[in-house]
Amino acid sequence: xxxxxxxxxxxxxxxxxxxxxxxxxxxxxxxxxxxxxxxxxxxxxxxxxxxxxxxxxxxxxxxxxxxxxxxxxxxxxxxxxxxxxxxxxxxxxxxxxxxxxxxxxxxxxxxxxxxxxxxxxxxxxxxxxxxxxxxxxxxxxxxxxxxxxxxxxxxxxxxxxxxxxxxxxxxxxxxxxxxxxxxxxxxxxxxxxxxxxxxxxxxxxxxxxxxxxxxxxxxxxxx
Numbered sequence: 001x002x003x004x005x006x007x008x009x010x011x012x013x014x015x016x017x018x019x020x021x022x023x024x025x026x027x028x029x030x031x032x033x034x035x036x037x038x039x040x041x042x043x044x045x046x047x048x049x050x051x052x053x054x055x056x057x058x059x060x061x062x063x064x065x066x067x068x069x070x071x072x073x074x075x076x077x078x079x080x081x082x083x084x085x086x087x088x089x090x091x092x093x094x095x096x097x098x099x100x101x102x103x104x105x106x107x108x109x110x111x112x113x114x115x116x117x118x119x120x121x122x123x124x125x126x127x128x129x130x131x132x133x134x135x136x137x138x139x140x141x142x143x144x145x146x147x148x149x150x151x152x153x154x155x156x157x158x159x160x161x162x163x164x165x166x167x168x169x170x171x172x173x174x175x176x177x178x179x180x181x182x183x184x185x186x187x188x189x190x191x192x193x194x195x196x197x198x199x200x201x202x203x204x205x206x207x208x209x210x211x212x213x214x215x216x217x218x219x220x221x222x223x
Contacts, residue, residue: 003015007132014160015160018151125186132197135178145213177201193216
């Protein structure tokens with residue numbers, strides 16, 4: 001659980017928890033056990049389509065037939081093997097690259113290169129001295145974006161419980177959500193993707209739920 005510093009509808013600020021459980025996904029009611037997220041090897045560089053075409057000296061159409069006949073894209077010794085943590089590395093040929101300098105390229109709409117600059121990773125900005133500002137908007141805003149992930153806000157003590165419960169109740173009663181990061185997008189972690197967040201809230205008895213829907217893609221009509 002990572003901390004996030006927010007401001008509510010009454011302009012009160014507080015640090016609360018931002019919770020996302022990526023390891024356990026709740027299964028439907030008909031399945032009694034949880035569904036675990038894991039990683040498997042799907043293929044290798046040698047079994048990629050471009051590599052197989054080059055090594056075999058054939059066309060895409062011929063490769064399609066070979067895949068149906070003999071499964072050359074499946075490396076039995078590796079495919080399906082379970083893996084744990086992974087780290088990206090850069091290669092020159094088949095050897096690891098050292099002292100890599102990453103550049104950022106900015107292109108114009110016509111495809112021409114406008115700017116070349118050194119890449120600067122973004123720092124997280126959700127737990128700074130100044131809170132992440134939000135404003136109340138209508139719930140219909142939830143239909144105007146495509147959401148990539150969802151986090152739950154959680155209290156860390158009795159005071160933050162009262163704070164979040166009040167916020168969730170206000171959002172439910174007013175059929176509204178809070179839009180965060182409209183001017184300065186939220187960056188959850190080092191070198192993370194900038195997001196806007198829509199905070200949805202509801203209460204039931206003494207329980208509350210606050211869901212932060214994250215988006216970097218706005219839906220627009222095709223003109």
